[in-house]
Amino acid sequence: xxxxxxxxxxxSSSSLxxxxxxxxxxxxxxNQALIIASNVFLHIHPVKIKRYxxxxxxxxxxxxxxxxxxLVLTGTGVLLMFYYIPSADLAYQSMKDIESSVTFGQxxxxxxxxxxxxxxxxxxxxxxxxxxxxxxxxxxxxNWVIGVxxxxxxxxxxxxxxxxxxxxxALWAITxxxxxxxxxxxxxxxxxxxxxxxxxxxxxxxxxxxxxxxxFLPLVAAFLMAVHFWRIRKDGGISGPL
Amino acid sequence: MADITQxxxxxxxxxxxxxxxxxxxxxxxxxxxxxxxxxxAEDEVMVWPSLVVVEAVCATVFLLLLLAAxxxxxxxxxxxxxxxxxxxxxxxxxxxxNLQELLLHMNAGVAGVIIPTLALGAIAAIPYFDRSxxxxxxxxxxSKGRKIAGFSAVFTTVVLIGMILLDExxxxxxxxxxxxxxxxxxxxxxxxxxxxxxxxxxxxIGVLVTLVQVIFKPTRREMIIALFTAFVITYVVLTISGxxxxxxxxxxxxxxxxxxxHH
Ligand code: HEM
Numbered sequence: 311x312x313x314x315x316x317x318x319x320x321x322s323s324s325s326l327x328x329x330x331x332x333x334x335x336x337x338x339x340x341n342q343a344l345i346i347a348s349n350v351f352l353h354i355h356p357v358k359i360k361r362y363x364x365x366x367x368x369x370x371x372x373x374x375x376x377x378x379x380x381l382v383l384t385g386t387g388v389l390l391m392f393y394y395i396p397s398a399d400l401a402y403q404s405m406k407d408i409e410s411s412v413t414f415g416q417x418x419x420x421x422x423x424x425x426x427x428x429x430x431x432x433x434x435x436x437x438x439x440x441x442x443x444x445x446x447x448x449x450x451x452x453n454w455v456i457g458v459x460x461x462x463x464x465x466x467x468x469x470x471x472x473x474x475x476x477x478x479x480a481l482w483a484i485t486x487x488x489x490x491x492x493x494x495x496x497x498x499x500x501x502x503x504x505x506x507x508x509x510x511x512x513x514x515x516x517x518x519x520x521x522x523x524x525x526f527l528p529l530v531a532a533f534l535m536a537v538h539f540w541r542i543r544k545d546g547g548i549s550g551p552l
Numbered sequence: 553m554a555d556i557t558q559x560x561x562x563x564x565x566x567x568x569x570x571x572x573x574x575x576x577x578x579x580x581x582x583x584x585x586x587x588x589x590x591x592x593a594e595d596e597v598m599v600w601p602s603l604v605v606v607e608a609v610c611a612t613v614f615l616l617l618l619l620a621a622x623x624x625x626x627x628x629x630x631x632x633x634x635x636x637x638x639x640x641x642x643x644x645x646x647x648x649x650n651l652q653e654l655l656l657h658m659n660a661g662v663a664g665v666i667i668p669t670l671a672l673g674a675i676a677a678i679p680y681f682d683r684s685x686x687x688x689x690x691x692x693x694x695s696k697g698r699k700i701a702g703f704s705a706v707f708t709t710v711v712l713i714g715m716i717l718l719d720e721x722x723x724x725x726x727x728x729x730x731x732x733x734x735x736x737x738x739x740x741x742x743x744x745x746x747x748x749x750x751x752x753x754x755x756x757i758g759v760l761v762t763l764v765q766v767i768f769k770p771t772r773r774e775m776i777i778a779l780f781t782a783f784v785i786t787y788v789v790l791t792i793s794g795x796x797x798x799x800x801x802x803x804x805x806x807x808x809x810x811x812x813x814h815h
Contacts (some may be wrong), residue, residue, distance in 0.1 A: 336600055339592075339598060342598045342599075342600045342601070343598070343600075345600050346599050346600055352599075352600070352604070355599045355603065355604075356599060357598070358592055358596045358597065358598050358599060359596065359597065359599055359602075359603060360595055360596060360597075361595045361596060361597050361602075362595075362689070363603070364597060364602050364603050364606055366606060366610070368689075371606070371607075371610040374610060374611075375610060375611075375614055378610075378611050378614060379614075382615070382618065398633075402632045402633065405629055406629070409626075409629065416626060417622055417623065419627050420621070420622035420623075420625065420626055420627050421619070422627075423627035424621050424625070427646075428618070430647050434787075438784060441678075441780055442692050442701070443688070443690065443691055444682075444686075444687050444688045444689070444690070444693055444773065445688065445689070446679040446682075447679060447682065447683060447684070447688055448679070448683055450679070451679035451683075454676070454678065455676050458672060461672075462672065465647060465648075468645065468647065469645060469648070472645050475629055476632065476633045477628075477629050477630040477631060477632060477633055478630040478631050478632070478633060478634060478637070479628060480633060481633035481634070481635070482638065482639055482642040482643070483642075483643060483644050483645050485642065486642050486643060486644040486652060487644045487645065487648055489660070489664075490644065490648065490651055490652070490655065490660065490663075490665070491664065491665070493659075493661040493663075493664045493665060494661055494664075494665040495661045495665065495666070498661065510635060511633075511635070512635075549688050550688070550689040551688065551689035551690060552685065552688060552689070
């Protein structure tokens with residue numbers, strides 16, 4: 311008994327539609343499996359998982375939120391890059407312009423700032439969740455180590471971004487921060503010099519922090535996340551009660 | 553599973569059951585039809601929709617909260633950077649203020665580099681010390697594990713607050729001991745500002761470990777819970793102290809006495 315074809319049916323059976331979406335409406339297990347397997351973004355997931363792994367009170371969504379915040383930060387960050395000028399003379403003024411004359415500029419900056427702070431908190435909490443559920447135990451030891459590297463990368467991303475507004479808060483926070491790094495035994499002065507590119511925070515430090523912040527560290531984070539997610543699959547999905 | 557025929561009563565030889573029958577038997581044993589890729593065991597669900605919905609809801613709720621926060625509160629932008637005008641106090645970003653707090657009490661290299669490196673290294677090494685699969689997937693492993701976490705949290709909070717107040721009272725001379733070592737015995741910086749504070753930390757960790765050992769007789773996992781909890785609480789307490797209780801000259805003040813831009 312074929313029912314009458316609706317417009318939606320016609321659209322979704324057109325060859326144009328079928329060239330993009332290869333599966334039918336996901337109301338059968340077959341199509342639900344195909345939707346995951348044929349979509350490059352969704353196929354990060356397996357087709358089916360253990361029931362406990364979908365419980366919000368197990369992961370509190372913290373790992374997923376860490377990743378989502380990274381995506382939000384990338385999106386808002388790219389928009390900010392269109393206006394921000396990494397020059398000691400112009401950076402501060404470009405921040406003022408973003409806030410006052412760029413459409414939605416203030417909103418973009420606020421979202422970038424608050425999710426940067428949020429990501430530090432959420433990644434830390436994610437580590438606590440993983441710890442207290444004992445999810446680092448074999449076979450997940452190595453993914454825990456990757457996680458620690460991700461935590462460090464998150465700190466560094468946040469820290470390098472802190473200098474960019476080039477206001478008093480930024481300058482002195484980074485001065486204090488690099489002084490902490492500069493106190494390292496034996497190599498302290500070199501560390502300081504490498505970070506600042508100079509004896510005090512100036513144009514050289516700004517361009518170094520900028521490059522680290524918008525290119526190098528995001529690449530490192532993306533690389534580590536790729537390993538992290540791959541490993542979750544290879545270690546048999548997320549942990550659960552035996 | 554291949555030996556299933558050999559376990560049949562009567563001890564008939566393995567060849568007695570052909571492949572088709574064997575598969576049927578296997579189905580019976582598993583209690584379900586032959587596995588197709590989309591077949592679900594009882595404790596499994598399809599990722600679409602079961603997990604994808606959870607992710608979508610989490611992401612949407614978070615995005616709405618972030619939007620609300622970003623509409624309501626503006627990111628700070630203070631005066632233009634000026635190298636000739638040092639603010640008092642000068643503070644690192646809040647997530648490093650725990651290190652800056654440590655820095656007040658000991659040598660900068662010890663507080664800012666050695667201790668955080670050791671802490672991160674120890675955290676990364678946890679899975680190589682605790683390999684037993686017991687308690688995976690259960691928050692805090694057991695009710696005893698949760699009790700130990702609570703004990704460690706209270707112990708660490710009390711000790712840290714005590715230490716901060718004591719060192720402040722001694723005029724940041726390493727709890728008077730450092731001051732005495734320096735002035736009475738002419739001890740070098742290496743002794744009173746590096747060895748002494750590290751020694752005190754080691755002793756305090758030792759006290760925690762001993763107390764937990766005596767009171768709870770913990771497994772290795774439970775001892776690591778005590779230590780990790782101590783780390784988390786230390787991070788939080790020192791961060792709060794550094795952000796909300798350190799005013800001009802990094803002296804202890806109440807949060808409402810902080811200079812304007814640090815509120
Ligand atoms: C940018 C930072 C990070 C991202 C985006 C991230 C993402 C994720 C995601 C999406 C999961 C799946 C389960 C869940 O959501 O909880 C996960 C699991 C896991 N994460 Fe992370 N993570 C990050 C940092 C960390 C850190 C700092 C650690 C530990 C030091 C860590 C250790 C682990 C481990 C061991 C698992 C497996 C947990 C299990 O099987 O239950 N991750 N991570």
